Amino acid sequence: xxxxxxxxxPGLSVGGVVEVLRxxxxxxxxxxxLVILSATADHFLTWINxxxxxxxxxxxxxxxxxxxxxxxxxEFDLCSGAIYVLTGIVAAKLQPELGNAPALALGVVAGLxxxxxxxxxxxxxxxxxxxxxxxxxxxxxxxxxxxxxxFQLYIAEPSFGVLGNGKFLGIDYFIWIFVAFALICGFIxxxxxxxxxxxxxxxxxxxxxxxxxxxxxxxxxxxxxxxxAAGVAGAVLISRTGTAIAGxxxxxxxxxxxxxxxxxxxxxxxxxxxxxxxxxxxxxxEFIRNGFNLLEVNPYYQAIIQGAIILTAVAADALSRRST
Amino acid sequence: MTDxxxxxxxxxxxAGSSIGIELRGIVKRYGGAQALDDVSVAVxxxxxxALVGENGAGKxxxGKIVAGAVLADGGEVRVxxxxxxxxxPRDAIREGIALIHQELALVPALSVIDNVFLGVEQGKNGIxxxxxxxxxxxxxxxxxxxxxxxxxxxxxxxxxxQQKVEILRALVRNARLIVMDEPTATLTRIEADRLLQITRDxxxxxxxxxxxxxxxxxxxxxxxxxxxxxxxxxxxTVAAKGETIDSLVxxxxxxxxxxxxxxxxxxxxxxxxxxxxxxxxRLPAFSDISFDIRTGEIVGLAGLVGSGRTEIARAVFGADxxxxxxxxxxxxxxxxDPRTGIRRGLAMLxxxxxxxxxxxxxxxxxxxxxxxxxxxSWHGIVNGAQERARVTEVLDSVDARVPSVAMPVSGLSGGxxxxxxxxxxxxxxxxxxxxxxxxxxxDVGAKRAIYxxxxxxxxxxxxxxxxxxxxxxxxxxxxRVLVLRNGRIVAELPGERANEKIVMRAAFGETGDGKxx
Numbered sequence: 001x002x003x004x005x006x007x008x009x010p011g012l013s014v015g016g017v018v019e020v021l022r023x024x025x026x027x028x029x030x031x032x033x034l035v036i037l038s039a040t041a042d043h044f045l046t047w048i049n050x051x052x053x054x055x056x057x058x059x060x061x062x063x064x065x066x067x068x069x070x071x072x073x074x075e076f077d078l079c080s081g082a083i084y085v086l087t088g089i090v091a092a093k094l095q096p097e098l099g100n101a102p103a104l105a106l107g108v109v110a111g112l113x114x115x116x117x118x119x120x121x122x123x124x125x126x127x128x129x130x131x132x133x134x135x136x137x138x139x140x141x142x143x144x145x146x147x148x149x150x151f152q153l154y155i156a157e158p159s160f161g162v163l164g165n166g167k168f169l170g171i172d173y174f175i176w177i178f179v180a181f182a183l184i185c186g187f188i189x190x191x192x193x194x195x196x197x198x199x200x201x202x203x204x205x206x207x208x209x210x211x212x213x214x215x216x217x218x219x220x221x222x223x224x225x226x227x228x229a230a231g232v233a234g235a236v237l238i239s240r241t242g243t244a245i246a247g248x249x250x251x252x253x254x255x256x257x258x259x260x261x262x263x264x265x266x267x268x269x270x271x272x273x274x275x276x277x278x279x280x281x282x283x284x285x286e287f288i289r290n291g292f293n294l295l296e297v298n299p300y301y302q303a304i305i306q307g308a309i310i311l312t313a314v315a316a317d318a319l320s321r322r323s324t
Numbered sequence: 325m326t327d328x329x330x331x332x333x334x335x336x337x338x339a340g341s342s343i344g345i346e347l348r349g350i351v352k353r354y355g356g357a358q359a360l361d362d363v364s365v366a367v368x369x370x371x372x373x374a375l376v377g378e379n380g381a382g383k384x385x386x387g388k389i390v391a392g393a394v395l396a397d398g399g400e401v402r403v404x405x406x407x408x409x410x411x412x413p414r415d416a417i418r419e420g421i422a423l424i425h426q427e428l429a430l431v432p433a434l435s436v437i438d439n440v441f442l443g444v445e446q447g448k449n450g451i452x453x454x455x456x457x458x459x460x461x462x463x464x465x466x467x468x469x470x471x472x473x474x475x476x477x478x479x480x481x482x483x484x485x486q487q488k489v490e491i492l493r494a495l496v497r498n499a500r501l502i503v504m505d506e507p508t509a510t511l512t513r514i515e516a517d518r519l520l521q522i523t524r525d526x527x528x529x530x531x532x533x534x535x536x537x538x539x540x541x542x543x544x545x546x547x548x549x550x551x552x553x554x555x556x557x558x559x560x561t562v563a564a565k566g567e568t569i570d571s572l573v574x575x576x577x578x579x580x581x582x583x584x585x586x587x588x589x590x591x592x593x594x595x596x597x598x599x600x601x602x603x604x605x606r607l608p609a610f611s612d613i614s615f616d617i618r619t620g621e622i623v624g625l626a627g628l629v630g631s632g633r634t635e636i637a638r639a640v641f642g643a644d645x646x647x648x649x650x651x652x653x654x655x656x657x658x659x660x661d662p663r664t665g666i667r668r669g670l671a672m673l674x675x676x677x678x679x680x681x682x683x684x685x686x687x688x689x690x691x692x693x694x695x696x697x698x699x700x701s702w703h704g705i706v707n708g709a710q711e712r713a714r715v716t717e718v719l720d721s722v723d724a725r726v727p728s729v730a731m732p733v734s735g736l737s738g739g740x741x742x743x744x745x746x747x748x749x750x751x752x753x754x755x756x757x758x759x760x761x762x763x764x765x766x767d768v769g770a771k772r773a774i775y776x777x778x779x780x781x782x783x784x785x786x787x788x789x790x791x792x793x794x795x796x797x798x799x800x801x802x803x804r805v806l807v808l809r810n811g812r813i814v815a816e817l818p819g820e821r822a823n824e825k826i827v828m829r830a831a832f833g834e835t836g837d838g839k840x841x
Contacts, residue, residue, distance in 0.1 A: 191705055192705050193701050193706060203684070204684065206679060207682055210641075210681070211666075211694045213663075272685055
């Protein structure tokens, strides 16, 4: 009986091939894209361009990291876009009275509280997470509109912009925040007890419960973290732009975040996924946009191709499930 | 071919065109398990024909094949002498054959009448002719004594009434042969008696009925002919008149055991009680369950499906709430949840490893360590090397053949999955193992290995509660057997004194030799 971590499986079935494709599709696609763009676009492989990519991917990337954990526990959050916007509104509203840091912090706390609310609605009221967060998203958007009266809030104070514009070692603070989110969450998922519990709770909630795991608490925690992450992303944005206006944040953060997670190969059925996948997914989608811009491809085609890629990713997941 | 004793009542045959059905050499496999092996049965037109056998004998499968709900792998079905091929229930309906399921197949939110006519709505151009439907409905409802309003949503009806809706559904489709699969399983005695009367009325109208049931008293009271199955094989087809519950049970148990069980080593007489259950009650599943298990003792829980076996194990473990007390080594288990149970030394191998035991898409390693991550982690961080070593060790101890602990559990064979599910509870040795159907769906070789494993664990001082639908298994392994019927312990038999007949009699409700109910 040989038993090693890396021993290859004897004989791959059709299901096995699909499984491998699903597992490493993002790696292969990423490398292929990297090679093509490096060869065809002159300014692609430069430090500046790399930083640009990170800059445009980091804010929704923070949301995507938390979304990955939520998908792993087999839940979904349509509300994080709205939380992202509301955090900015709360921070902008409070800044004149409380100052920069407390205003931003309270914005994030608002996001955290909404996340906990979502978690409670899903676990205790047993509302499907898709519907629960759709509903709470409407409520959050409405709340934002109420606070702003439908107007745009504007913070002129330059020191308010430190979080969104400041740099450390020549790299934006928020990129560091994204990197920290990715590293910490990646570590938790792959190396800790908590990570194991999350995978088990998403993969088979009943088996997890019978193994002594508090599945409900994990779900609530995942929603809370999603709200918190959306809050952090929202705080970065308001600090960066100084302006806040009510909205649902779907196109700005939620859709790109979901796209990055599923393209990376995290299963929408729960129990499977990884942070490194989401990070690759973010880079993959950003490279496509970035590369197409460098190659001057019509933006409409970009959207079509992105949509097709997402569909392919989810279909691959469904196929690998059917065959196992 | 077997002899057929026809219903043979002249005025029965006159009441419309009856259907006789003949099954020849029917074969059905589920994965590795042979559900039906060369079964030939003839059902005469207009009779009530019972299919009986132990759990897993193949009686339900055979009934479903007749109704096209399950497709046979081999053999021939003849309707009134004409060979037919069913690719699904629709084909069977076309021949006038309908199935009434154990689990009812109605649309809960739709009204009674809509359910009855679902798929065979009367009318033209897609517009339903409500008046015509209602007329037909009333006529049929009167025939079987169904008194509920046709507009009532099915979900508001009692199960017995829902069952009548199923019968109406079959009649509306002009069914001349109805397969009833455990129709009284969820009914009260009075409701069941009423159903038997309806079934007799159907026979009077010339409808042939195949009646799948484990309630032998009903079978003898109702049926003309009885076919006994055992392990997917045909044992006998005889007139019900000449049979008794005793004779049927003997036929159902039939031949000697296929499997050799390891020699029993009874625990020393002074072995301390490790698990003590008192007055455990969770209605309607079971009530007032009390028993002790000593260290090194294997206690078997026998009974029919639905007698409360699984529910009791789950409640002891803390998976479901229940009234009563559970004590481990004399100290009550406070708080009824799996985590507390595990901490106190309980381990449960659940009924379905796929749905409850394992996280199929996750690696073997993670599954084995899942319930005991504390033992191999430091401040919440899992020590990978320590985990691998411990997991490998326990997998070896249960003789699981796992090519790589990094591969998903779903890639293992059934037997190795089950061993993995057991290994999971050995990372930290428990005090009591609750093993629910430990050998379900695995091959004979793996079964034997699991029997030996259970014996070894008991020899190491664990108390074992063993649940199995295969009575042979309980008898072959347990030092003591508790027999359940309708959620109560009706007999307690020492392992050496218990035999299949006594256990089955107690389980079926015939007064046995034990402490009878």
